[in-house]
Amino acid sequence: MKLIKGKENKEVLIEREPIDVETFKRMIRQMGLKVTKQRVHILEAMSEGRAHITVQELYEKLQKTHPEIGFATIYRFLKNMTDHNLVTEVRMGGFPARYELTPNQHHDHLNCTNCGKIVEFENESIEELQESVARKFNFKLTGHVLELYGLCQDCQQE
Amino acid sequence: MKLIKGKENKEVLIEREPIDVETFKRMIRQMGLKVTKQRVHILEAMSEGRAHITVQELYEKLQKTHPEIGFATIYRFLKNMTDHNLVTEVRMGGFPARYELTPNQHHDHLNCTNCGKIVEFENESIEELQESVARKFNFKLTGHVLELYGLCQDCQQE
DNA sequence: ATAGTATTGATAATCATTTTCATTAATGGT
């Protein structure tokens, strides 16, 4: 369980392991798609910097180094990746969707609403209970969003 | 929506009391807004029938009895209500937002990612485990979002 | 009832996302 520090209520940057180009190409082939420079560049852009990125942010980031990549390509490829579970789509409220390379270890978030600190946690019992709720209503579970909000120890003392 | 009782896990579809016009008017005044027939009709339409309704569905429902009510009015009023926590907005994937009169009893949602159906449930064990996670990290819990996604029985068969 | 102001509804505007389609590029077989 890893602790990530944030400032105020801003979004938090999450460090990821760097992934090499060969791995990206393997991921693309694995989906049954052709390896194009655009797709590799999109994966590269997603693997560096902020974990949850919007299409707009991705587009602007790519503009600097590969100005030939268009919105449609990004949207299309993210859809492919999402369908193949290599990318996780997070939609909040009416905001544009955010995408992240699917982390190998599932986790949920405990967020401090005062200082923005985030604790990632994983609780097997909660996961099982979610499954049992789904079963009870004859749903086949495919995903979930669990975000806890509260005050961390430091902020409670203020 | 009908009531379904669970056994040990206490999943429940929430029962809603019918609400009378005077209560609706009080709610509107409480927000510091003027009482108009449109607003009362919108509240009436929301309080009968399906709990989670889209703007489109609400519009069509209102068309039959009050064809003078426009989309803009519905959107504006739902925004007011949501801001004042009298209505809860549920957004799922890229589907249109669904709205419900905020129930006095807390519940979470089970969403069908194919047809947009929403099932409400309440699970005391999950709530307790959330508390215990928060305690473990010395957080004081103030709220949470739990949305389950999957395929409902009908959509699994397609 | 009247004045003053909030509300309304039709329509235009916006914003994210998807589709279209003519052009270009990747791949597999030679």
Add this chain to the structure above:
DNA sequence: ACCATTAATGAAAATGATTATCAATACTAT
């Protein structure tokens, strides 16, 4: 390496949900 086949691309148009505009209308306190 060279094609031929077919998928992929990018620009622009289309879509769908939601929000803003604004002149006409309806509440509400006086």
